[in-house]
Amino acid sequence: MANSYRCLVVDDETDIRELVVLTLERMGIQAESASNVTDAKHMLDSFSYDLCLTDMRLPDGLGLELVQHINAQFPGLPVAVITAYGSAENAVSALKAGAFDYITKPISLKQLRPLVESALKLSSQKEVSGINTVDLIGTSPAMSHVRNMIAKLARSQAPVYISGESGSGKELAARLIHQNSSRRDQAFIAVNCGAIPETLMESEFFGYKKGAFTGAIQDTQGLFQAANGGTLFLDEVADLPLAMQVKLLRAIQEKKVRVVGGTAEEAVDVRIISATHKNLNAMMEKGEFRQDLYYRLNVIPLKMPSLRERPEDVPELTERLLGKLCQGQGISMPELAPDAKIHIQQRPFHGNVRELENMLERALALCDGITITAEDLSVDELPATVSDQLAVAWHIPAREAPASEPVVTPTVLTSHTSAAAATPLAAGSTMLPMDVSLSDYLEDIEKRTILQALEKTNHNKTAAAKLLGISFRTLRYRLSKLGLSKEQEQDMDDIEPEE
Known part of the structure; x- marks a missing residue:
């Protein structure tokens, strides 16, 4: 550390003031002290x-008052608070008031040094204006607010x-x-809690x-x-089981961890950023997420807006x-063709940026x-004739099909049923077999519809597409997508028509 750095230590306990001042001076930092707020x-x-x-x-007030004073009068000056052991509530209050970080008594030098080093790195950047958010695309008010919050x-x-819908950019915000x-x-270490x-x-x-x-060989x-x-x-921090939530809470509060099979705790200097698309408040009410951990996280x-909101x-x-x-x-x-631009602008994008990409x-x-057309963009959507078959399956009135279209009876295929043994859904039935998921059921209807259209046109894809x-x-x-290409290749000798 260069001698140009200067630090103010405020504590009414002489022993603690002297310990911190001595530690800072050994780090090459000029340290001065005060015993009260005034x-x-x-x-x-x-x-x-x-x-x-x-x-x-x-003696004459709270450190919280000093934190607020520094934020108002000396913006850019990092201030860290020293809290009593186990007083997590005070630490959270200080952080919400704008404190850079906190450290608990008795003060550990292994925790104090990295805190000071991080604060001085931040202090050396205070003359630099703006932040690097080149990957955060958008100039809407919602995204301007996100940029200000990230800064x-x-x-x-x-x-x-960080809260927000799936695909709204929560991990991107954390990285920024x-x-x-x-x-x-x-290091920036990202982990999906639901995958462990x-x-x-x-x-x-x-x-x-x-x-x-x-299996623990080393x-x-x-x-x-x-x-x-x-x-x-x-x-996806909401996916943590309750037993792990307790251990995570302690690690965050005490800034220490104990390895499995170990006897002593070791200090760790880690900043925690968490995210989920689930409603943690509702989970707390059901007892599925600890309230004390929620308030520590x-x-x-920071709420990431959905694409529909911007x-x-x-x-x-x-x-x-598209350029990327x-x-x-x-x-x-x-x-992008004009119809493609209209299609994109009108799409609801429930999957947000990820769906758009x-x-x-x-x-x-x-x-x-x-040229990209609307047809190229909407290829993942079910064709109208297939949608009609889904409507039949759910006993929903569908459009009247022209006489030239094949009449297809919806069938159910399961992992235990071959295509040949598939049975039609009972007329007027709205119930699915217990061992068939909705996505599998709908996919099987689409597959059956396409196969019957191909059979009706003697496996001519051009004619089948027209029929559908x-x-x-x-x-x-x-x-x-449905895995039908290879099984049809031997039976289809037609070629793609000229566009």
């Missing part, structure tokens, strides 16, 4: 500091809880917070010692150790995503390389 404010007005460390309880969150160590923070040179088996969760998060259990670090000094992103909330961003998003996809494939970017990638594979009321390219795509 003296601290006077020193802040008289000198320029790069960091302030303050106790929460002082604020990047200057803190407080836990962040990390990349613009003082931890940007350290419950029996392996503790060892995955905290690591394990050799011999701790069958000491192995966990996610907390891998993210030490950096950021740990807990995606949800210190500062329709003005869709054109720019489309152009940027074409660059990745090494191809020229095709133009997947739709564009699919359209690139189906278009002629020059869809384009040749759409039929070809559906055959591939």
